[in-house]
Amino acid sequence: MEIRKIFAANLKRYRQARGLSQEELAHRAELDRTYISALERCVYAASIDVVGRIAEVLEVKPSDLLVETVE
C-alpha cells in the first residue's frame, strides 16, 4: 500500500470521526483548505511537520496517521 494512500485514508477517517470539515481542520492546523483536499486525494507527499500539526488537531499520535489499517 502506498504511503500517500495510507495517510490520506487515515486523515479523512479521523477528520470525519472528529466531525471536522476540511476547512475547519485546515484553519486549526494553519494550513490551506485546498491543500487538505489535495492531501486526501494523494496529490502531494506531506512533510512530517505537516503530519505533526494535523495529528495534533486530530488528537492522535503522528505515527497513527501512517499506520495501515487492517479492516
Place this chain on the structure above:
Amino acid sequence: MEIRKIFAANLKRYRQARGLSQEELAHRAELDRTYISALERCVYAASIDVVGRIAEVLEVKPSDLLVETVE
C-alpha cells in the same frame, strides 16, 4: 518532542542497528548522502514518500519512524 527530532533519532538508531552507513542507506533508498546526514540533524522535514522509502530499506513500518521512544 518535535517530530523532526523523533524521526531523526529513530532514523539514526535503526540505521546503526542495521550496521549501515549514511552513504549505504542513501544509496539503497535512492537518496543523497548529504540529505540523510541533514535528516539526522533535523535540517529538513522529510516528506512521507521519503519516510516510506527509508522504512523499506530499514525493514520497519513507516509509522515506526515517527514513534516517540519512551526510553
Place this chain on the structure above:
DNA sequence: ACATTCTGCAGAGTATACTCCGTGGTGAAA
C-alpha cells in the same frame, strides 16, 4: 426552486525539500 455548506480542481506564486558538487574534520587501524 433556493440557499448554504462542503469539496474538487485549475493556475500562478512562494517556500522548502532534495540533489549534486565540493572541503575538511574525526577516529580507528596499519
Place this chain on the structure above:
DNA sequence: TTTCACCACGGAGTATACTCTGCAGAATGT
C-alpha cells in the same frame, strides 16, 4: 604518520510541497 571510512557542512541548482484566488459541482436543508 598515513590511510581510510565515516560524517558535518557549505553553496548552487532543480523538484515539489504549500499558499492563495477563484470557479463550479454535489449534498443537505428550507
